[in-house]
Amino acid sequence: MIEVEHLSKLYGSTSAIADVTFSVEPGEILGFLGPNGAGKTTTMRILSGYLPATSGTAKVAGFEVHEDSMAVRQRIGYLPESPPLYPDMTVEGYLNFVAQIKGVNAGDRPQRIQSALTRCNLLEKRKTIIRKLSKGFRQRVGIAQAIVHDPPVIILDEPTVGLDPRQIIEVRNLIKNLAGDHTVILSTHILPEVSMTCSRVAIINHGQVVATNTPESLMTQLMGSSGYELEVEGEFAAIQQCLQAVSGVKTIEPMLTDLLPQNRLKIKVVSESETELGSELATALVSHHLKLYEMRRVQASLETVFLQLTTEETPVENVDEVEPSDAAIEGGTPNENADL
Numbered sequence: 001m002i003e004v005e006h007l008s009k010l011y012g013s014t015s016a017i018a019d020v021t022f023s024v025e026p027g028e029i030l031g032f033l034g035p036n037g038a039g040k041t042t043t044m045r046i047l048s049g050y051l052p053a054t055s056g057t058a059k060v061a062g063f064e065v066h067e068d069s070m071a072v073r074q075r076i077g078y079l080p081e082s083p084p085l086y087p088d089m090t091v092e093g094y095l096n097f098v099a100q101i102k103g104v105n106a107g108d109r110p111q112r113i114q115s116a117l118t119r120c121n122l123l124e125k126r127k128t129i130i131r132k133l134s135k136g137f138r139q140r141v142g143i144a145q146a147i148v149h150d151p152p153v154i155i156l157d158e159p160t161v162g163l164d165p166r167q168i169i170e171v172r173n174l175i176k177n178l179a180g181d182h183t184v185i186l187s188t189h190i191l192p193e194v195s196m197t198c199s200r201v202a203i204i205n206h207g208q209v210v211a212t213n214t215p216e217s218l219m220t221q222l223m224g225s226s227g228y229e230l231e232v233e234g235e236f237a238a239i240q241q242c243l244q245a246v247s248g249v250k251t252i253e254p255m256l257t258d259l260l261p262q263n264r265l266k267i268k269v270v271s272e273s274e275t276e277l278g279s280e281l282a283t284a285l286v287s288h289h290l291k292l293y294e295m296r297r298v299q300a301s302l303e304t305v306f307l308q309l310t311t312e313e314t315p316v317e318n319v320d321e322v323e324p325s326d327a328a329i330e331g332g333t334p335n336e337n338a339d340l
């Protein structure tokens with residue numbers, strides 16, 4: 001549905017994006033994740049037909065964004081960082097105005113407006129003047145104007161910036177509900193937003209896409225392995241000998257922990273690939289009469305991946321080429337409030 005190839009943009013001599021290539025399948029939500037100044041807004045604006053690229057191509061629903069910018073604009077709903085709202089209009093009046101300029105037939109407009117109001121939970125505010133709305137409701141109006149003409153593609157630039165936690169949850173749920181019927185690109189610098197909302201993530205840094213994958217695969221693929229923490233009763237040498245025989249095990253290490261009952265050890269097992277080894281590890285221990293008290297799968301957090309990718313001196317061209325890092329699997333759970 002969206003195909004971007006070798007897209008670059010220079011502002012004078014400043015390179016905002018360079019050689020950006022990615023694609024988005026119909027019905028997907030792609031998270032475009034990067035720190036401030038990475039080039040997210042520039043890419044979104046080029047895709048929406050509001051800014052010409054210096055070189056490269058971008059196609060939306062088969063139309064080249066620069067050559068067929070009118071056809072593209074009709075097929076895209078765009079929520080910029082600051083939604084272009086008219087504060088003195090009512091919500092309904094504004095949506096009617098947007099539907100009109102987006103070319104929705106007069107006969108279809110009431111139904112399209114009703115649908116956008118319903119999806120964005122705005123029915124009770126339809127007669128309210130936009131100026132009187134809270135920031136959260138204004139953001140919903142911004143999303144409603146992006147979907148009122150029922151475009152196949154929706155581009156949302158930092159849609160939850162400035163909202164309170166309750167409003168953030170509402171807006172994220174609303175975005176998730178758009179998937180399937182629509183193809184969505186969501187730009188953000190907030191990590192949990194991506195893992196909560198998106199089916200795939202493209203990480204952008206210094207104007208270049210440094211990795212693209214599902215949030216989960218990106219973590220395991222980049223780290224090249226996943227890990228398990230086990231609590232087992234017995235001697236380390238015996239446990240090590242037993243687990244070493246399990247195919248796919250890369251390393252076995254004792255972990256330093258306090259407060260464990262006597263004879264119990266915490267062991268960290270790292271696997272060679274992302275294949276699940278849990279049941280094999282448990283079976284091996286039980287067949288050697290070693291008591292297993294606890295087993296937990298540990299994966300790198302998206303935050304670890306992001307920091308690793310965006311602090312590389314040179315961009316990682318292909319995540320498969322990254323050296324597996326054992327230390328990285330200690331990343332633990334993502335910080336829910338990580339705001340880079």
Ligand SMILES: Nc1ncnc2c1ncn2[C@@H]1O[C@H](COP(=O)(O)OP(=O)(O)OP(=O)(O)O)[C@@H](O)[C@H]1O
Nearest residue numbers: 011014015016034035036037038039040041042043
């Ligand atoms: N109109 C402009 N003129 C000159 N440089 C610009 C212009 N717009 C953006 N830039 C530069 O291009 C780079 C990418 O900016 P862009 O706004 O696309 O990043 P971003 O990832 O959206 O950042 P943010 O999250 O802060 O909005 C930055 O270095 C920025 O300073």
